[in-house]
Amino acid sequence: MIEELFGAIDKKNANAFAGYLTDDCTFRFGNQQPVVGKDKVEQYVAAFFDSILGIEHKIEDVWSADGVIVCHGLVTYTRRSGSELRVPFANVFKMAGRNIREYLIFADTSDLYDE
Secondary structure, X not given: OHHHHHHHHHOOOHHHHHOOEEEEEEEEEOOOOOEEOHHHHHXXXXXXXXXXXXXXXXXXXXXXXXXXXXXXXXXXXEOOOOOEEXXXXXXXXXXXXXXXXXXXXXXXXXXXXXX
C-alpha cells in the first residue's frame, strides 16, 4: 500500500492519492493548517502538485502497529525552474481499515519556492 500511495504521489495523481483516504480524513502538511475531508484534501494536493514540476520519494523505513503506519525517507521536489530541493521527511498515517483517516507530513519545505 505504501509503495502504491507514493507511486500516485510521485506521478502527481491527486485523484489516485485521494483513493487512499477516508471521506472524513484530516491532512496536515508540515506546519500548515489541517485540511479536512477527502474532496478538500484532493483539491489541496492537486494545487500543490500544480505548483511544482515534479516529486520523487525514496522510502527508507516503514513501521506499523495498532492502526498506525510511519515511514520516512528523502523527498526530492523539482521546482518550476527545474532546480531541486531534497529534504528528509516522515509521514504518520492513522488508519481506518485500509484507508488513511489522519495523514501527517513532517518535512521542512520552507525553501521550496525560493529560487
